[in-house]
Amino acid sequence: MSLLEVKNITKRFGGLVAVNDLSLNLEKGEILGMIGPNGAGKTTAFNMISGYYKPNEGQVFFDGENITELRPDQICKRGLVRTFQVVKPFPQLSVLDNVMVGAYNRTNDDQSARKKSLEILDFLGMDNMKEQLAGSLSVAGRKRLEIAKAFATDPKMILLDEAMAGLRPTETDEIIELVRQISQQGIALLLVEHVMKVIMSLADRIVVIHHGEKIAEGVPQQVVQDKAVIDAYLGEEAAHVAG
Ligand SMILES: Nc1ncnc2c1ncn2[C@@H]1O[C@H](COP(=O)(O)OP(=O)(O)O)[C@@H](O)[C@H]1O
Numbered sequence: 476m477s478l479l480e481v482k483n484i485t486k487r488f489g490g491l492v493a494v495n496d497l498s499l500n501l502e503k504g505e506i507l508g509m510i511g512p513n514g515a516g517k518t519t520a521f522n523m524i525s526g527y528y529k530p531n532e533g534q535v536f537f538d539g540e541n542i543t544e545l546r547p548d549q550i551c552k553r554g555l556v557r558t559f560q561v562v563k564p565f566p567q568l569s570v571l572d573n574v575m576v577g578a579y580n581r582t583n584d585d586q587s588a589r590k591k592s593l594e595i596l597d598f599l600g601m602d603n604m605k606e607q608l609a610g611s612l613s614v615a616g617r618k619r620l621e622i623a624k625a626f627a628t629d630p631k632m633i634l635l636d637e638a639m640a641g642l643r644p645t646e647t648d649e650i651i652e653l654v655r656q657i658s659q660q661g662i663a664l665l666l667v668e669h670v671m672k673v674i675m676s677l678a679d680r681i682v683v684i685h686h687g688e689k690i691a692e693g694v695p696q697q698v699v700q701d702k703a704v705i706d707a708y709l710g711e712e713a714a715h716v717a718g
């Protein structure tokens with residue numbers, strides 16, 4: 476059984492079908508990339524997987540359990556956590572305190588939450604940021620904090636929604652490295668990402684969403700050569716570069 480099994484989920488907003496009959500699987504420790512044009516339904520799919528929206532149809536199974544009707548906090552307790560496309564740190568708290576908010580997913584004890592958070596910041600190479608107020612961080616710093624916070628919940632799987640949007644190439648490389656370190660701990664990742672370099676260097680597999688439906692799935696090198704994907708999303712030139 477796969478770690479995550481999404482079965483035929485559909486989400487309608489009034490007359491608009493944002494996600495239509497979408498199915499996908501994610502194995503333990505795997506990195507799955509999700510790409511597609513703006514408005515394709517990627518964030519809506521994320522919101523259904525993480526419990527922020529209930530699908531009109533279909534089910535989501537995590538670690539063998541039907542989580543479709545669970546709340547986000549219940550899903551997080553089971554080891555599935557997400558980040559937000561628009562990052563939401565507590566601006567008046569330090570980086571350390573923000574990471575501790577994640578660590579409280581597994582403990583109520585301040586001392587152990589603090590100890591664990593310090594270890595995580597050290598492991599992720601963010602030790603030097605720990606006293607800074609989250610509100611004073613650069614966009615890149617906030618993105619890294621968001622990922623560290625998710626990691627601190629001790630998840631089996633992290634959903635990252637556009638974790639590298641709006642970053643400079645060197646900042647993107649830092650976050651790619653961060654994601655790799657987390658992946659090496661055996662944590663599965665679902666990445667929604669526009670930056671093809673990120674997808675190509677991190678993903679084991681890619682699914683392509685267009686108009687709420689999955690139009691292609693496979694290993695990165697194969698998917699970027701796919702005619703339907705090139706037409707819907709990449710364009711000839713991008714496919715050439717990526718290939
Ligand atoms: N809460 C909402 N209410 C109404 N329409 C929405 C809502 N969220 C998303 N949509 C619409 O659903 C479609 C898919 O959006 P989204 O999932 O955000 O796409 P993506 O993340 O791939 O850019 C878009 O047409 C968007 O306008």
Ligand SMILES: [Mg+2]
Pocket residue numbers: 517518519560
């Ligand atoms: Mg989105």
